[in-house]
Amino acid sequence: MKNEEQARSLFGxxxxxxxxxxxFLICSSGFFFGYIVNGICxxxxxxxxxxxxxxxxxxxxxxxxxxLIYLQGFTPKQMVNPWKTYVKLSAVLMGSxxxxxxxxxxxxxxxxIMFKSTKVLPVMVMGAFIPGLRRKYPAHEYASALLLVVGxxxxxxxxxxxxxxxxxxxxVMISGALIMDAFLGNFQEAIFTLSPETTQMEMLFCSSxxxxxxxxxxxxxxxxxxxxxxxxxxxxxxxxxLVFEAMATFVGQVSVLSLIALFGAATTAMxxxxxxxxxxxxxxxx
Numbered sequence: 001m002k003n004e005e006q007a008r009s010l011f012g013x014x015x016x017x018x019x020x021x022x023x024f025l026i027c028s029s030g031f032f033f034g035y036i037v038n039g040i041c042x043x044x045x046x047x048x049x050x051x052x053x054x055x056x057x058x059x060x061x062x063x064x065x066x067x068l069i070y071l072q073g074f075t076p077k078q079m080v081n082p083w084k085t086y087v088k089l090s091a092v093l094m095g096s097x098x099x100x101x102x103x104x105x106x107x108x109x110x111x112x113i114m115f116k117s118t119k120v121l122p123v124m125v126m127g128a129f130i131p132g133l134r135r136k137y138p139a140h141e142y143a144s145a146l147l148l149v150v151g152x153x154x155x156x157x158x159x160x161x162x163x164x165x166x167x168x169x170x171x172v173m174i175s176g177a178l179i180m181d182a183f184l185g186n187f188q189e190a191i192f193t194l195s196p197e198t199t200q201m202e203m204l205f206c207s208s209x210x211x212x213x214x215x216x217x218x219x220x221x222x223x224x225x226x227x228x229x230x231x232x233x234x235x236x237x238x239x240x241x242l243v244f245e246a247m248a249t250f251v252g253q254v255s256v257l258s259l260i261a262l263f264g265a266a267t268t269a270m271x272x273x274x275x276x277x278x279x280x281x282x283x284x285x286x
Contacts, residue, residue: 010200010258011251027258034252039113041245046104051238054102055219056228058094060239062208062215064246065253069208074201081195081202083210089187090211092180098215099177106170115174122182185260192261200257204250 008015008023010030015023045051103112191198219225232238 008200008258008261010255015258015262023262024259027255027262030255031252031259034248034250034255037248038245038252041241041248042101042104045238045241045245049235049238049241051228051231052102052105053224053228053231054100054104055098055215055222055224057101057242058097059212059215059219060242061097061246061249062094062212064243065204065208065250068247068250069201069205072201074199074205076205078199079202079206080197081191081206083206085191085195086203086206086210089184089191090207091214092183092187093207094211094214096177096180096184098218099173099180103170103173103177106167107174112170112174115171115178116181119178119181119185122178123185188257188260189264198261200254200261203257204253 010026013026015026018026045057051057100112100116107115188203191203216225219228
């Protein structure tokens with residue numbers, strides 16, 4: 001395939017010349033590391049520090065991404081796609097991240113994670129309509145994804161009766177994030193497919209730079225910008241946690257993009273679901 005022939009590397013580790021199982025193992029390891037740390041930090045920030053500002057959280061995270069990518073040596077001169085390619089992608093990326101993080105103010109962490117675990121089904125469905133992909137999956141794969149959703153519904157109904165932190169506002173927010181996730185993974189795969197020279201660093205850098213302005217309206221309209229700024233001014237150590245989380249998630253994000261470029265959005269969504277179930281177990285034990 002075209003995107004398999006394109007040279008890929010992950011933080012200096014060449015992936016192209018390795019067997020498929022090694023590529024998958026390396027990328028999945030980076031993904032699991034980054035997002036397990038991300039999950040623990042999010043749980044700590046929202047439940048221990050009571051810092052429930054998802055849009056501002058994403059804003060800080062995006063700035064850290066841009067700085068880390070710059071330190072990696074990437075510059076806009078290395079871009080192979082025009083800036084306009086990343087407008088739609090950036091809008092859904094920032095919307096997904098902001099709604100996901102913001103939903104933790106209304107949902108307990110295990111419930112939010114279980115919702116995110118169902119992203120594989122909307123990603124598969126949306127893949128059939130994205131120009132440049134038009135993917136079709138066997139009936140048994142759709143059936144497997146549907147069973148996953150049914151399991152989530154049963155979990156959610158039970159959790160709604162017992163959890164002290166379960167609101168329909170959070171359900172609406174995380175559902176919106178899932179819809180955006182369905183577009184996000186497929187948009188990313190389409191860009192890699194149509195323009196194989198695109199690197200993971202370009203994808204993440206451009207998405208972050210173009211996406212930052214999209215975060216300002218929801219922060220201002222909800223008043224979150226000023227509340228979060230005042231909260232961080234009173235407790236500057238919160239920034240340390242946010243920056244540490246962003247650095248770990250950066251590893252996970254680049255690994256995710258590597259998985260999408262090499263294996264496609266649906267496979268990556270499956271890995272994400274497995275990670276989410278593992279993360280719920282870790283958070284529960286902690």
